[in-house]
Amino acid sequence: MGIQNFDYLRPSDLSAARDAYTEAGEARYLAGGQTLIPVMKQRLAQPVAVVDLAGIAELSGISIEGNAIVIGAMTRHAVVAASPDVRRLIPALAHLAGQIGDPQVRNRGTMGGSLANNDPSADYPAAVLGLGATVLTDAREIPADEFFDGLFTTALQEGEIIRAVKFPVPERAGYVKFSHPASRFALVGVMVSKSAGGVRVAATGAGQGGVFRVAEMEAALAKNFSAAALDGISVSPDDIIADMHAPAAYRAQLIAVLARRAVQEALK
Amino acid sequence: MPHISLTVNGTPHRLDVPPNALLVDVLRDTLALTGTHIGCDTSQCGACTVHIDGRSAKSCTMLAVQADGVQVTTIEGLSQGTVLHPMQEAFRNNHGLQCGFCTPGMIMAAVALVDTIPQLDEAAVRHGLEGNLCRCTGYQNIVAAVLEGAQAMGQNAKVGG
Numbered sequence: 526m527g528i529q530n531f532d533y534l535r536p537s538d539l540s541a542a543r544d545a546y547t548e549a550g551e552a553r554y555l556a557g558g559q560t561l562i563p564v565m566k567q568r569l570a571q572p573v574a575v576v577d578l579a580g581i582a583e584l585s586g587i588s589i590e591g592n593a594i595v596i597g598a599m600t601r602h603a604v605v606a607a608s609p610d611v612r613r614l615i616p617a618l619a620h621l622a623g624q625i626g627d628p629q630v631r632n633r634g635t636m637g638g639s640l641a642n643n644d645p646s647a648d649y650p651a652a653v654l655g656l657g658a659t660v661l662t663d664a665r666e667i668p669a670d671e672f673f674d675g676l677f678t679t680a681l682q683e684g685e686i687i688r689a690v691k692f693p694v695p696e697r698a699g700y701v702k703f704s705h706p707a708s709r710f711a712l713v714g715v716m717v718s719k720s721a722g723g724v725r726v727a728a729t730g731a732g733q734g735g736v737f738r739v740a741e742m743e744a745a746l747a748k749n750f751s752a753a754a755l756d757g758i759s760v761s762p763d764d765i766i767a768d769m770h771a772p773a774a775y776r777a778q779l780i781a782v783l784a785r786r787a788v789q790e791a792l793k
Numbered sequence: 794m795p796h797i798s799l800t801v802n803g804t805p806h807r808l809d810v811p812p813n814a815l816l817v818d819v820l821r822d823t824l825a826l827t828g829t830h831i832g833c834d835t836s837q838c839g840a841c842t843v844h845i846d847g848r849s850a851k852s853c854t855m856l857a858v859q860a861d862g863v864q865v866t867t868i869e870g871l872s873q874g875t876v877l878h879p880m881q882e883a884f885r886n887n888h889g890l891q892c893g894f895c896t897p898g899m900i901m902a903a904v905a906l907v908d909t910i911p912q913l914d915e916a917a918v919r920h921g922l923e924g925n926l927c928r929c930t931g932y933q934n935i936v937a938a939v940l941e942g943a944q945a946m947g948q949n950a951k952v953g954g
Contacts, residue, residue, distance in 0.1 A: 533812035562854050563836050627924025632848040
């Protein structure tokens with residue numbers, strides 16, 4: 526059957542991209558294409574125009590700004606995983622990027638594309654929420670706590686483009702995921718971080734509304750940042766995903782187990 | 794129709810491609826490079842793996858228009874005339890194939906893996922081949938082949954490790 530035909534546009538700056546998107550009507554932005562292209566092949570998305578962001582140079586690259594790392598939206602997962610700056614300052618983020626999908630996906634997929642898609646089992650949402658990052662768009666700055674808005678839904682307005690993501694450097698952080706053995710998506714993944722702003726625990730792959738913070742664990746870790754501090758804390762399976770791969774109680778238990786392991790990773 | 798310029802196995806091409814054409818279809822149907830296989834066509838099996846500027850990618854999950862300006866290497870571009878690439882030779886030596894359908898993608902993924910990771914061991918090979926499926930489940934010999942191929946490509950890989 527193949528992909529329904531569409532107009533292909535490759536603007537070289539952000540405002541031209543926004544204009545192209547608006548003028549086209551039913552348009553989609555193309556980043557790395559590792560989700561959009563399969564979805565278009567299945568005809569679950571049939572845009573009349575595809576606006577490729579690959580021609581916009583300012584969207585790629587990694588820089589250090591004060592006590593933060595700013596990662597361009599079109600930066601590929603493999604580049605994040607291999608970045609000496611990311612590995613030195615936020616090794617948990619480099620580790621997370623190196624566990625996404627498979628090498629071919631990591632060579633094409635981008636941080637901005639993953640975040641705009643907000644798949645409930647994707648890894649990057651856990652990084653952004655668990656590290657308290659800020660999503661920088663062509664219009665504004667969106668704190669992580671306001672960015673994720675349910676399954677495949679974000680605070681992005683129609684046509685708004687993610688430029689970059691700003692990750693404050695934490696004192697410590699750890700990410701552990703239980704990969705689905707076929708898809709390598711997170712059956713559950715937990716990012717834990719400790720910084721001057723406090724402790725964050727974010728779980729992906731589990732919430733019926735997508736990535737979420739685990740407040741009870743954060744409070745316990747704020748008092749005592751150790752795996753033992755999480756003893757006795759469980760997660761209710763009420764709002765947890767249940768599907769053919771794992772029931773809700775299994776995923777809820779995985780959050781508790783992986784959070785402990787993530788704390789241990791953070792303390793290494 | 795969009796116009797693209799790309800280099801495939803060292804040969805420059807200028808092509809008009811429909812926006813909805815996949816790179817794998819252009820390689821196979823337009824350029825007759827049928828060594829790149831379409832297995833699942835759903836981004837999972839890796840049989841269509843090629844190199845884009847030296848990095849592995851699934852050519853069924855890339856539009857041909859996205860390949861404008863890049864260097865593509867396919868399985869046909871690895872050997873030097875009749876002399877097999879060391880990774881191809883290692884697959885032959887280790888019987889790293891059964892039916893052979895996944896083999897072009899496995900070899901392309903393996904060569905990119907060796908180029909990316911300096912010290913491969915068995916665990917790194919298995920992690921690095923997560924994007925490639927062998928439905929014959931011939932993974933043992935594939936892993937052995939990749940380790941031997943890595944060594945033949947000049948790496949100090951731990952063969953049999």
